[in-house]
Amino acid sequence: MTDVELAIQNGELQLKTAITNIQGTFSYEDTAYHLPISYALTGIPVHDRNTSLDVFSRTKDNSLVASEIILAKKTAGNGKEESPYTGFIGDSTIRKLGYSLVDGSILGLALIVGTPESAGSAAAICRELQEKYMLTFLAGPVIPSLSSAGVKLGLEYRLIPLGSSALYSVHFVDIIARVAMMFGGVTPGDMHRLLSYAAERAKAIVIILPGLSDEEIALVDGMRVLGFPILSLGDYQKGAWISATPENIVRTGMELKGIRVNVTAIPIPMGCSPAFEGKSIRKEEMFVEFGGGRSPAFELLQMKNANEIKDGQVTVIGPEIDSMKEGSANPLAIIIEVAGKTMKKDYEPVLERRIHNFVNYGEGSWHVAQRDLIWVRLSKEAVAKGVRIEHLGKLLASKFRMDFPQLLDAVSVTLITDPEKILVAKTEAERVYDERDARIKGMRDGDVNTFYSCTLCQTFAPNHVCVITPERPALCGAISWLDGKIAYEISPAGANQPIEKGAVINVLNGEFDGVNRFVKKASHGEIDRCSLYSVMEYPMTCCGCFECIALMLPEVNGIMVVNREFKGLTPSGMSFSTLAGTIGGGAQTPGFAGISKGYILSDRFLQGEGGIERLVWMPAQLKEELKPRLIKKFNEQGKPDLFDKIADETKAATIEDLMVYLDSVKHPAQTMKPLV
């Protein structure tokens, strides 16, 4: 048993004694950074006894500094150790190494120090580190042990033998200190910057094997201030080291340091790229289809604990494509389980929406709609090339890992094609959908201080800014407040940014000074004011993606809404597409607003104009779609007859008819305050 705390105390004392007795001059070749750790920490080039003592006391008897000086002195005296040991590594190699770290071809750095219990277990740890694109440095008896087991060492194998004793692990730290100075803009002597660089940027872990002396324990423990997880195998007790097993030590270390393996290639026999997203698979091109009202189908993404998921695992439950009849509709459940240190339950629906994009990225796969309304097709061409149901799973597992490397550590996919089993799974999915709906449903604009923007459409509507609130989804209907919030957390530089609501300017119109400030900036100075709940005064700008258009009809003192699907003329004398052409492109058009269907049901709908009582006309199909929820809402408000008072094209196709109709039903808008 080794008591780490006691060992550190002893070790520090021994190091101090050694430093006090240091004599002569010493320096490294091939570096502009002197003794790099000392230089980075203090800005002082250490070459002799005086500078050594000075730096040692300035760093409050730091054991890394002490070990660095002792090793430099030792190297100057005895010369470099013989091959395979590298000893101190020169700047030009470090530059290349830093390159690989920034470039991502090396994910992180590991140090293994000590004496392994068996060569085999050390070799297994090294192999795992190699597979995970880590660059591993070795110090001490572990090196001959690996060599004896036939493990090849050297930079090309990403296993670097630093030196024969654990003291040489100093070089691991001097490399990181130099990377910080070369790449991290850390000025020598700026200890604070160095430590924060090491903690935040340096992806390094330390693996400790048995057999370290007290000085060596003090040395490796000194690396804790750099924010590296110190993981130990063997009988080390007490102290702040994390005890692990040979099987989990690499994974635990990488997880603690947030080092993730990226997926770069998707192993499926069809192309996969956003370039294929726009293509559709027509009936005659299709081999099989799933859902679309023809067979049960749904998709569900849920978060699990890391130990419940095997990353990349794809399971197909039920028949594969070869036992499906060409042209047939089959059941399909797409169940995705994900895990990640920063993953949150709230993100589930946002990630789930990406299934749509990802399946469409496949050259021969096609997907529409969401949840239990999905409709998926695989093309004949793809199936002829060997694409199977399983490959949809592989595509999804890889794409989720590729597109959310910061968020997800593991993704597994289960695809159910069995007609019995899918029904059981679907019941569970429906329960999850209901739960999610309930979570956003109760939320009010007054409950939050932050709204979210969406400027995704600025590509074609340069000054358009969507302001998304809990009660007013984006005008396209695709992004709720929660989606905006999560999108911002996942991608802080992306198209959804937080908007501080600020002070209220006009409570009814929903005008806030924080929103105005944001909109002014995000619209590049074009739009000064934005009312969230008014169509008449400073309405929100419109891109072109709105689900519906709300517009004022001055003749009847009311507001009508028309949805994109309605092809006919509205009482305004214009069709949806004519109206869309008039108000889109990022302009603010008083009297007109682009809105989502969901917003019609919101209590904030038309608040500036007196509320939903202003609504005089909607296409019959939209009315029908919203009927259950509208009727419920009207009943709650004590206006059960309002639903029937809202006209549609069957009751009033023109403005004249509408005037007559509203008169006959005594629509409340008629007696409201004049709109103009």
Next chain:
Amino acid sequence: MVSDVNFGWSSTIVKVILGATKTNGGTRRLSYQIGGGTTLPFLEGTPDFSGPLIAFEICDDPQNWSSIVRNYCQDIVNDCGEWAHAADSVYGADMIRLYLTSTRQRNFSDIASVGKTVESVLSKTSLPLIIEGSNESTIDSEVFLKCGEAGEGERLLLGTAEAGRYRSIAAAAMAYNHSVIAQSPIDVNLAKQLNILLKEIGVARDHIVIDPYTGSLGYGFEYSYSAMERIRFAALKGDADLAMPVICSAIDSLTVKEVRDAEPAIQDDIAVQWEFTTGLAAAAAGAEIICVRHPRTIPLLRKAFTNLKSEKTDMGGQ
């Protein structure tokens, strides 16, 4: 009457240094500092403005290069060192932009040749260089490492970083103190996002040049113009993540239908006119570097820039 050219802008475009002379650790005979603008180009009252730089584009494997350029430049196109030398001493370019088109062949693997090519061009011209590496993610890492290494100390401009592919270029720039071209597809928000990504990985703001992606005149240039205008306005109004100099290269100019279908006798003239007009428009939008492929375009652009600088426009005066 003098027009009011004060738009109330308060910010300055970041200055980026391209090329290093001997005193700064390189071997270039001159070094440029681009950026530093506080308003739109060619306006009255901006005497310091020296006009955009003109970069001449060459490549190390010309088989897919415009035949118009190959016919004009003749055999020299087969030796990119000599071609660079001509661009410097005969064509009169300010910079050379070398496309390592050899890396874009199928299954390219001769990484060592990349370093040799860069070194040979560096030895044949002492103008600052722009190097365009591979455009295949599987070899990016090795190619950009070689480019960065071969040009160490020379303050190259390396291209081209995109949202999904920027790590290797960023790494080469950081390891060997070069700058990076950050290209986004004609979209101010994506341009900003890429700059933020580069910043997060550690590339300094004064080591980034924005390429807003330039469509040829008549083939989408108006979109590029609008994106450039908005990038520059945002920068001058204070958006630090967009306040970088801009590089434009309308590489499609020589292959548009009007040039392809032109009578052989006038094809060369049409090509030059097309490239010139696109380049001039990009300069008017505020680009700091204009890239061209036809040698005859260079003197035309230079003359136009000189005229624009010296002519005092009297808006509305009689």
